[in-house]
Ligand SMILES: NC(=O)C1=CN([C@@H]2O[C@H](COP(=O)(O)OP(=O)(O)OC[C@H]3O[C@@H](n4cnc5c(N)ncnc54)[C@H](OP(=O)(O)O)[C@@H]3O)[C@@H](O)[C@H]2O)[C@@H](O)CC1
């Protein structure tokens with residue numbers, strides 16, 4: 001199923017719509033039930049009670065609903081709650097008391113004094129938090145962190161760890177040290193990017209059975225499922241010949257950077273390209289005999305006089321300073337193209353056409369947008385959208401996770417592995433994307449499925465190589481990754 005990414009504003013919009021039709025109460029009920037189920041799933045049944053903390057807003061309301069559902073199945077609970085400010089939190093405090101739930105006043109000393117707990121649920125603050133934690137809630141969080149660290153009691157964050165902000169990917173001075181997070185209705189940027197994503201611990205999602213179209217309308221990005229992506233992968237007829245399978249040109253390499261285009265070529269071959277030719281001024285190593293290599297004295301002269309055209313090309317990997325001028329020439333061909341590495345330059349702004357995929361990592365994206373790298377990473381979604389608007393075509397802003405931007409929207413990739421942070425990984429991706437373009441996939445589909453294929457191959461290769469993962473190891477897994485997407489297990 002497609003998952004969505006909501007900003008704090010998107011959550012508010014969704015809440016307003018639910019409230020208008022009387023569905024906010026059922027949504028909170030679904031949230032609390034999901035929290036209870038998550039706790040029961042993660043914590044082995046035992047004699048110790050579960051401790052739940054409820055803040056003043058709807059996040060606290062979720063904790064109060066969860067406590068009621070836990071009591072209903074005979075699980076003992078200890079509940080500390082702030083005075084509710086949200087009407088539904090107030091109502092659910094009443095409902096909890098009505099079924100015999102005991103609730104004590106929330107304070108830092110109360111957190112410290114509570115008897116041993118099997119686990120804690122943090123319902124102090126969710127998407128409504130603004131700025132650093134203040135007042136009594138700051139003291140409560142400090143007491144909780146100290147106690148749970150000392151007693152080794154695990155913590156489940158409801159929606160997001162209190163103290164983190166939904167749209168921010170950095171961690172402030174103080175936040176709840178969560179072991180697990182249950183995201184509600186949709187992911188927020190905090191769950192997916194940067195240090196904040198790591199601070200969420202082991203992440204799961206419950207969509208609260210909300211109308212998917214409503215969530216989609218408020219979403220800033222989609223997170224497609226493997227099954228959806230697998231459906232767009234090209235199928236080859238039984239009588240296909242190599243010309244049908246796509247001719248890819250790889251234009252890159254220079255003295256000292258001869259390996260980059262070779263890795264792109266292997267990426268294209270392993271993604272099914274029928275004929276892959278490497279064009280370079282350098283002596284590109286023959287990493288596999290299936291690759292064809294043509295050495296040129298001047299790529300500029302060659303391109304100026306070349307009348308043949310590939311089905312798709314990838315340009316820029318290890319190419320050096322001449323890359324933007326060469327990119328201008330191939331952009332004028334209006335052929336499906338992947339522009340990577342040295343071709344990712346501000347002077348090409350506005351030149352992208354519908355068949356182009358730009359593939360910057362955050363450093364290259366910063367150069368293209370003429371901002372600091374930290375500005376790019378602070379807002380991957382916004383940066384990818386800005387790049388797309390400025391450069392045209394489709395943008396893959398690479399990272400863990402990567403973001404794909406096209407004229408109509410944004411998509412966040414799943415999976416991958418930190419071992420993929422190694423040289424040559426992006427070169428391989430450029431080849432994957434070029435092969436999918438050469439097979440005739442529409443640009444935005446090629447970008448989304450190609451990024452996921454590469455990430456899936458990385459996951460597989462990491463099982464064997466861990467952090468010692470190399471780009472060639474990933475390329476070797478592309479075939480099995482393709483099979484995984486074509487027949488996903490879940
Ligand atoms: N559609 C969905 O996804 C659904 C989401 N649901 C749930 O709703 C949650 C969002 O609830 P929410 O909007 O009531 O906000 P919430 O996080 O409880 O905080 C509000 C309180 O925080 C306070 N406060 C703010 N900043 C502070 C600070 N720095 N330091 C200290 N206090 C601070 C603020 O105080 P005030 O500024 O008003 O004085 C106010 O009292 C969401 O995360 C999910 O769990 C489900 O129930 C239903 C469907």
Ligand SMILES: Nc1ncnc2c1ncn2[C@@H]1O[C@H](COP(=O)(O)OP(=O)(O)O)[C@@H](O)[C@H]1O
Nearest residue numbers: 361399400416417418420421423424425426427
């Ligand atoms: N931590 C990570 N998790 C998942 N994927 C990652 C991670 N780090 C890097 N990658 C992926 O590896 C590739 C690295 O690309 P890039 O930085 O251009 O490498 P290079 O320039 O060395 O070829 C990208 O596709 C990126 O999405």
